[in-house]
Amino acid sequence: MEAALTAGIGTPLSRSAADALNSVDLTALTPGTPAFVGAVERVLTSFFTTRREIVDPLGPVFVDAAEALAQFVVRGGKRTRPGFAWTGWLGAGGDPAGPDAAAVLTACSALELVQACALVHDDIIDSSRTRRGFPTVHIDFEDRHRAAHWPGDGAAYGSAVAILIGDLALAWADDLVHEAGLDPAALARFAPVWARMRTEVLGGQLLDINGEAGGDESVEAALRINRYKTAAYTIERPLHLGAALAGADDDLVAALRVYGTDVGIAFQLRDDLLGVFGDPAVTGKPSGDDLREGKRTVLIAEGLRRADPESAALIRTGLGTDLSDADVDRLRTVLKDLGAVDDVEGRIRDLTHSGLNAIAVSTTTGPAKKLLYDMALAATRRTA
Amino acid sequence: MEAALTAGIGTPLSRSAADALNSVDLTALTPGTPAFVGAVERVLTSFFTTRREIVDPLGPVFVDAAEALAQFVVRGGKRTRPGFAWTGWLGAGGDPAGPDAAAVLTACSALELVQACALVHDDIIDSSRTRRGFPTVHIDFEDRHRAAHWPGDGAAYGSAVAILIGDLALAWADDLVHEAGLDPAALARFAPVWARMRTEVLGGQLLDINGEAGGDESVEAALRINRYKTAAYTIERPLHLGAALAGADDDLVAALRVYGTDVGIAFQLRDDLLGVFGDPAVTGKPSGDDLREGKRTVLIAEGLRRADPESAALIRTGLGTDLSDADVDRLRTVLKDLGAVDDVEGRIRDLTHSGLNAIAVSTTTGPAKKLLYDMALAATRRTA
Numbered sequence: 001m002e003a004a005l006t007a008g009i010g011t012p013l014s015r016s017a018a019d020a021l022n023s024v025d026l027t028a029l030t031p032g033t034p035a036f037v038g039a040v041e042r043v044l045t046s047f048f049t050t051r052r053e054i055v056d057p058l059g060p061v062f063v064d065a066a067e068a069l070a071q072f073v074v075r076g077g078k079r080t081r082p083g084f085a086w087t088g089w090l091g092a093g094g095d096p097a098g099p100d101a102a103a104v105l106t107a108c109s110a111l112e113l114v115q116a117c118a119l120v121h122d123d124i125i126d127s128s129r130t131r132r133g134f135p136t137v138h139i140d141f142e143d144r145h146r147a148a149h150w151p152g153d154g155a156a157y158g159s160a161v162a163i164l165i166g167d168l169a170l171a172w173a174d175d176l177v178h179e180a181g182l183d184p185a186a187l188a189r190f191a192p193v194w195a196r197m198r199t200e201v202l203g204g205q206l207l208d209i210n211g212e213a214g215g216d217e218s219v220e221a222a223l224r225i226n227r228y229k230t231a232a233y234t235i236e237r238p239l240h241l242g243a244a245l246a247g248a249d250d251d252l253v254a255a256l257r258v259y260g261t262d263v264g265i266a267f268q269l270r271d272d273l274l275g276v277f278g279d280p281a282v283t284g285k286p287s288g289d290d291l292r293e294g295k296r297t298v299l300i301a302e303g304l305r306r307a308d309p310e311s312a313a314l315i316r317t318g319l320g321t322d323l324s325d326a327d328v329d330r331l332r333t334v335l336k337d338l339g340a341v342d343d344v345e346g347r348i349r350d351l352t353h354s355g356l357n358a359i360a361v362s363t364t365t366g367p368a369k370k371l372l373y374d375m376a377l378a379a380t381r382r383t384a
Numbered sequence: 385m386e387a388a389l390t391a392g393i394g395t396p397l398s399r400s401a402a403d404a405l406n407s408v409d410l411t412a413l414t415p416g417t418p419a420f421v422g423a424v425e426r427v428l429t430s431f432f433t434t435r436r437e438i439v440d441p442l443g444p445v446f447v448d449a450a451e452a453l454a455q456f457v458v459r460g461g462k463r464t465r466p467g468f469a470w471t472g473w474l475g476a477g478g479d480p481a482g483p484d485a486a487a488v489l490t491a492c493s494a495l496e497l498v499q500a501c502a503l504v505h506d507d508i509i510d511s512s513r514t515r516r517g518f519p520t521v522h523i524d525f526e527d528r529h530r531a532a533h534w535p536g537d538g539a540a541y542g543s544a545v546a547i548l549i550g551d552l553a554l555a556w557a558d559d560l561v562h563e564a565g566l567d568p569a570a571l572a573r574f575a576p577v578w579a580r581m582r583t584e585v586l587g588g589q590l591l592d593i594n595g596e597a598g599g600d601e602s603v604e605a606a607l608r609i610n611r612y613k614t615a616a617y618t619i620e621r622p623l624h625l626g627a628a629l630a631g632a633d634d635d636l637v638a639a640l641r642v643y644g645t646d647v648g649i650a651f652q653l654r655d656d657l658l659g660v661f662g663d664p665a666v667t668g669k670p671s672g673d674d675l676r677e678g679k680r681t682v683l684i685a686e687g688l689r690r691a692d693p694e695s696a697a698l699i700r701t702g703l704g705t706d707l708s709d710a711d712v713d714r715l716r717t718v719l720k721d722l723g724a725v726d727d728v729e730g731r732i733r734d735l736t737h738s739g740l741n742a743i744a745v746s747t748t749t750g751p752a753k754k755l756l757y758d759m760a761l762a763a764t765r766r767t768a
Contacts (some may be wrong), residue, residue, distance in 0.1 A: 054580050058587040058612055061594045065587075121551065125544040150598030160509040160593050163547060164586050167505065167554060171582040174558045178575040184568035191562040196438050198555040202548050203442040203449075209544050210445045214534030228442055 018106040018181045020046030026105060027096045031083025031371065032378070040079040043109040047176050048073075068137060069165050069172075073116045076132055081111035081238045087375070088242025088256055091368030104245050106180035107190060111238060113173035118201060118233075120166035124159050125209065138162035170198075182245070189244040197237035204229030211296045222301040223265065230271075231264025235379075255362035259372060262355030266348045267379040272297035273344060274384070276332060282384045288328035294320020298347070303340035311338065352380045402490040402565045404430030410485045415467025415755065416762075424463040427493040429454075431560050452521060453549050453556075457500045460516055465495035465622045471759070472626025472640055475752030488629050490564035491574060495622060497557035502585060504550035508543050509593065522546035554582075566629070573628040581621035588613030595680045603689055606682040607649065615648025619763075639746035643756060646739035650732045651763040656681035657728055658768070660716060666768045672712035678704020682731070687724035695722065736764045 020042040029036045048070040055066045085108035090096065094104060122128075123136040130136060135143060142158030150157075182190065207225045211217070239256040248256070274283055275290030276299060290297065300319065304312050311334050318331055335341055359372050404426040413420045432454040439450045469492035474480065478488060506512075507520035514520060519527060526542030534541075566574065591609045595601070623640040632640070658667055659674030660683060674681065684703065688696050695718050702715050719725055743756050 051583070054583045055587065058584070058591065059608060062587040062590055065590055117551065121547050125540075125547060127540075145597060148598065152597060156509075156511075157593065157597050161590065163505050163509060163550075164590050164593070166547075167501065167551070168583065168586050170551060170554050171579075171586065175575075175579040175583075178579070184572075188568075191559075195555075195559040195562070199435070199438045199552065199559075200442070202552050202555065203439065203446040206446055206449050206545065206548050207442065209541065209548070213529060213536060213541050214532065224443060 016106075016179050016181055017043050017047035017050055017109075017176060018102045018179075021102040021105060024102075026101045029086070029096065029105075031080075031087055031375070032078060036083060036086070037079050039105060040082050040109045040112065041074055043106050043176075044073055044112060045070075047109075047172070047179075050179070051172065051175075065161060065165055066168070068140060069116065069120075069169055072120065072137060072165075073112055073169070075134065076119075077112070077115075079109075079112060081115060081234060082108040084235050084238035084260070084375070085111060085242040087368055087371050088239035088248075089246045090242070091239070091256065091364040091372065092243040092246035092248035092252055093365060094242070094246040100183070100186070100245075103181035103183075103186075104242070107177050107182055107245065108238070108242065110173045110176040110180070111241075113169045113176060114198060114201070117166045117169040117173070118205065120162055120169060122205065124162050124166075125205075136162070137165055186245050186247075189247065190241060193237060193240050193244050197233060197241065200228045200237065201233040204233065212294070217296060217301055217304060219298060219301040219305055222296060222298040225296075226265045226268040226298065227261060230268040231261050234267070235264035236260025249363075252363050255358045255364065258358035259355040259376070262351040262358070263376045263379055266351040266355070266376075269298055269344050269348050269351075270380050270382060272299045273341065274382075276335065277341075279383065284384065287325070288323065288332070291319060291328055291331055292321070292323050299335065299340055299344050302343050303335045303338050306338040306340060306343075307334075348380055352376055400490075400563050400565055401427050401431035401434055401493075401560060402486045402563075405486040405489060410489060411480045413470070413480065413489075415471055415759070416462060416464075420467060420470070421463050423489060424466050424493045424496065425458055427490050427560075428457055428496060431493075431556070431563075432457075434563070435556065435559075449545060449549055450552070452524060453500065453504075453553055456504065456521060456549075457496055457553070459518065460503075461496070461499075463493075463496060465499060465618060466492040468619050468622035468644070468759070469495060469626040471752055471755050472623035472632075473630045474626070475623075475640065475748040475756065476627040476630035476632035476636055477749060478626070478630040484567070484570070484629075487565035487567075487570075488626070491561050491566055491629065492622070492626065494557045494560040494564070495625075497553045497560060498582060498585070501550045501553040501557070502589065504546055504553065506589065508546050508550075509589075520546070521549055570629050570631075573631065574625060577621060577624050577628050581617060581625065584612045584621065585617040588617065596678070601680060601685055601688060603682060603685040606680060606685040609680075610649045610652040610682065611645060614652040615645050618651070619648035620644030633747075636747050639742045639748065642742035643739040643760070646735040646742070647760045647763055650735040650739070650760075653682055653728050653732050653735075654764050654766060656683045657725065657732075658766075660719065661725075663767065668768065671709070672707065672716070675703060675712055675715055676705070676707050683719065683724055683728050686727050687719045687722050690722040690724060690727075691718075732764050736760055 021039060024039050024042065026039070029039055048066070051066060055062055082105070086105060089104050095101065119131065120137045123131060124138050128136050129139050138158040138161070140158070141161040142154045145154035145157045177190065177194065204225055208229055211221060211225060236257050237260070239260045240253060243253050243256050272290065275295065275297070276288055278285065280287045300315065303315055307315060314334060315331065318327055323331070356373060356376055359369055364372065405423060408423050408426065410423070413423055432450070435450060439446055470489060473488050479485065503515065504521045507515060508522050512520050513523050522542040522545070524542070525545040526538045529538035529541045561574065561578065588609055592613050595605060595609060620641050621644070623644045624637060627637050627640050656674065659679065659681070660672055662669065664671045684699065687699055691699060698718060699715065702711055707715070740757060740760055743753055748756065
């Protein structure tokens with residue numbers, strides 16, 4: 001074994017994912033734009049290439065699994081979380097023309113790997129069959145089991161592989177942070193926020209599962225799930241991570257976190273309304289989808305809180321069942337008539353206002369204030 | 385929200401798990417002894433206490449889940465992986481009376497959290513109902529679902545919670561490394577080895593699942609699973625992590641890794657023999673348990689490689705079925721007569737010899753050489 005082991009000593013790994021940004025002008029990046037999305041994807045693609053050094057010796061079965069994770073990650077999304085992290089860094093005075101910028105954007109991109117773990121595992125938990133128009137990871141591997149004509153339980157095999165691929169994403173998220181090239185002081189500021197963020201999102205998911213299983217149906221419980229599963233994870237902690245990298249003071253961090261929490265919750269409340277009232281032609285999801293899925297949102301909790309026993313029974317017995325379009329319409333009318341919709345619209349308005357106000361009176365840099373303003377309106381006034 | 389957010393800024397966390405070692409004499413610790421196990425458990429218990437600062441704000445549902453993880457981790461095991469990591473550090477000249485010792489033992493203890501993730505997720509994958517005499521985590525939460533008289537699928541709920549608890553363990557493993565108090569240079573040496581170790585164990589588990597599902601039944605495939613799922617993860621990389629913390633040179637790292645790989649594979653081969661031939665009174669497991677479970681070991685692969693079509697069919701059709709004691713005896717005789725048992729015993733002998741030889745000619749410190757010698761014999765000559 002000696003030769004192979006001696007050849008494998010080479011730590012640290014020979015390349016950093018941050019190298020992929022060498023030719024990218026980081027001063028021109030605006031979160032949400034194709035240029036920003038492209039830069040994050042360069043980092044991620046490059047990172048997956050660096051993993052080959054560890055993955056390849058295990059052989060083609062593991063190479064295929066790692067490739068499935070890479071495709072899942074590179075295929076997806078608007079890179080919202082790296083966008084907020086980058087904005088937090090800019091807002092706390094980070095210099096996109098400076099020597100740290102590539103390392104910062106690389107570390108911010110690691111949020112997409114935490115997200116990959118959350119989605120892959122969530123899809124197992126929710127028994128979801130498709131995501132972004134492709135089979136979910138567990139369904140993909142169930143299909144491969146079938147195609148190979150293996151004996152045994154293909155669904156169990158698919159779930160097993162997807163559990164491990166999600167774990168791999170979570171482990172690799174850390175690896176990307178460590179290999180980003182941050183200086184030790186910046187890494188030391190980043191790490192405790194990163195710790196809180198990961199624990200909070202797992203806690204938020206747990207509360208969500210518990211709520212759906214039969215737990216607390218109060219407005220407070222629904223708001224707490226929003227706070228940890230969505231707001232903290234999508235906006236508050238990403239902004240905090242970026243601000244920590246830039247060495248922001250406590251007051252600025254507090255302002256960014258107020259914005260992140262308030263706008264994050266408002267974002268989810270808008271999502272809840274769209275899940276019931278959204279136009280299928282715009283959202284791309286069936287009308288009233290959340291009602292059929294039985295999602296326990298603030299909107300539903302507020303409706304139940306306001307309902308007389310008869311209306312409450314109508315909501316409870318309808319939720320999570322195969323509702324007809326007429327049933328969906330009836331539930332919509334009930335929720336409107338109870339004032340639950342106006343209540344949620346009011347919360348969105350108030351939260352957006354308080355979040356924006358926290359930023360307005362803070363020391364956030366001017367360009368980042370503008371970005372945060374635009375991002376808040378995009379998150380809370382959207383129709384899809 | 386402002387008051388709560390301002391109060392929560394306090395990063396870094398207010399205490400380190402390493403503080404738990406303040407009153408422990410680290411110069412007297414020998415891996416495998418109750419004193420060593422106790423020191424690792426002090427670190428872990430203290431670490432779980434530090435998490436309360438993040439966990440408590442999410443409320444009692446998450447507190448209970450975190451508590452379930454803590455009980456699982458604190459309940460378990462011989463702390464084998466921290467023991468090898470500590471030995472690697474001692475062997476590369478780490479000074480247990482020096483100022484870094486507590487941070488090093490704390491970082492080594494984080495291996496137990498990676499292991500918790502592996503076990504919790506493995507138990508879902510294998511549908512195991514008990515571990516260490518207690519219900520597995522997914523069964524525990526399935527039981528809680530039933531006790532709460534919730535509607536819906538309790539087994540799915542249990543698996544969902546256990547997926548998240550395993551994720552939490554993996555995230556917390558990193559947190560413990562980061563909060564151990566290592567100096568930045570030591571952390572930078574540790575991180576790439578830590579990255580390889582986690583990826584390799586996930587890869588090893590994937591190969592194992594694939595092998596059981598219907599993949600490659602060759603001796604080489606079984607050895608590769610041993611190498612990555614057991615040897616690299618249990619001995620090679622823990623030693624490497626410890627050596628990296630002590631700043632070992634490449635030659636010493638190579639020697640420790642040869643020992644870890646060879647002794648680690650030998651350890652698993654001994655386990656495979658005990659799983660078929662072990663005395664139930666000593667192992668605590670039913671006689672021939674691995675045959676009934678259908679484990680694809682090197683022993684089985686070697687038997688199949690040597691078998692004529694008739695014997696091969698006997699092995700293939702018997703494995704993984706509800707064998708009678710007479711069936712088990714028949715398969716044992718077949719494996720012995722084919723020479724597969726002697727082959728595996730020969731491999732154990734050769735691997736133990738080559739592993740010990742690598743250490744003997746290395747610059748490993750004297751006391752660590754003695755420890756590694758004892759640990760190799762304990763791992764490869766045991767009867768349970």
